[in-house]
Amino acid sequence: MLKAVNAEDFPPTAEELHKMEKKEVKLQEAEAKKPNSSSHCLAWQIRSCLFQRATGTTSFFHEKIKLYPWVQCTACKSWLHFKCAGVEGDWTTKDFFCGCNSTPELDDILQSVKAEDILADEEIKDLERNLQSGTILSNRMYLWKNRGLDPALRKHYSEHLTLFNDMKTEDMIERLEKVLSIPGTVAEKQLYVSNVILPEVLIQWLQKTLSISRYRAESVLLKSTPTKDDKRPEDITKDDSESMEESDVLLRDCRAAADWCRNTKFTGRVEIPQVLSMEKEEQTQILQDLHSWEDEHDLDSPAEMFTFIFQYKKDYDYFWEQLVEGKNYKVFGRF
Incomplete structure (x- = not known):
């Protein structure tokens, strides 16, 4: 029995998303013809405009703000809302550059x-x-x-x-x-x-x-994307997997499982494995300790450093079902 579950806790179906996308295309076409539309804000192009519509609807974010000033990029002549540009004060007599003329070295x-x-x-x-x-x-x-x-x-x-x-x-x-x-x-x-x-x-x-x-x-x-070292298990081919050492697989799956946990709603607390907060040298040492460990994997074993700890059994069961049984992740867990 499900009780007190909010509608937003359920993701939209593929059919619902498809209908929403079709509505969005039509709304974008109509909006582009309006001279003062938020679609002419540079931030709208990367879906970060603070005054954009909710996808597939005519409802705008932050509707209580009826008037908002714009600032034009001196270089490319494109426009941004002040809030989307993150600028304050009087920019009518100063140059503003949106970032089109620079590439941050990060x-x-x-x-x-x-x-x-x-x-x-x-x-x-x-x-x-x-x-x-x-x-x-x-x-x-x-x-x-x-x-x-x-x-x-x-x-x-x-x-x-x-x-x-x-x-x-x-x-x-x-x-x-x-x-x-x-x-x-x-x-x-x-x-x-x-x-x-x-x-x-x-x-x-x-x-x-x-x-x-x-x-x-x-x-x-x-625009950030995961690096090669941050590949998820489902993104790695069979040949890639076979060429990886067991230690690499353990760390890779541990990182992927931690990412999954951060984006999953649990009833209680979840502790992420300590190995993920260690420096590379410490990780290497704990992996060596794990491979040489011959006793059971109890609280004193190196496996504890790789273990996801759940406050409630039902959260642990869901984790195990989804990642270990469902995706073959090589991870440790307990509650």
Whole structure:
């Protein structure tokens, strides 16, 4: 028996998504002919415009804001809403560049930065308060507060939450959970932090670090793709899998399972394996210890470092059914 389940907890069917997409095409065609339409905002092109419609509907986000100023890029002459550009003040007599004339070099920065270096604790608290109050507009926060709205856009955002690998992302999420006091169940807190706060923190960090507009920072995040090392098990061919050593498979599946857990609603708390927060040298050592371990996999064994720990049995059972039995992941779990 299902009790007190919200409609938004069920994903739309393929038929519903297809109908929504057909409506969206017609609405886009009509909107493009309107001179003041949000479709002429650069951010609309990457689905990050703060005043866009919900997919397949005529309902706009942040409708209470009836008037909003625009700013034009000096280089390409394209337009952005002030809020989408992330600019404040009087820009009528100053040059503004949307980012079309620069390509941020991120690789070295992403490799060297640590979780504790990404904004100060007070900056994170201020950002969360401003997102909640609407002082800083965010589609992610808007969709969080309106759970049944625009499943297509929610799915789009959920695929672009971070710029980092799983280990550094997990470090960042742990830090955010410590810094912020968030009400609700453990599962709700985890989803709120990973789906709303984490990407918004990264957007603000990118703006600050690279001196770029919000639109450009949003663009960097939305265009980010997993690296080769972050392939999911279902993306790896049979030949790839056979060529990988067992230790590589364990870490790969552990990372993929952690990513799955972060995007899944559980009844209780879930602890992500400690190995994912270790440095590479520590991971190598713990893998060697695991391979040389000859006793049972109990609480004292190295396998504990790879173990997902669930507060409730039903959450553990669901995890096991979906990933171990369903996808053949090589992971450890207990409750």
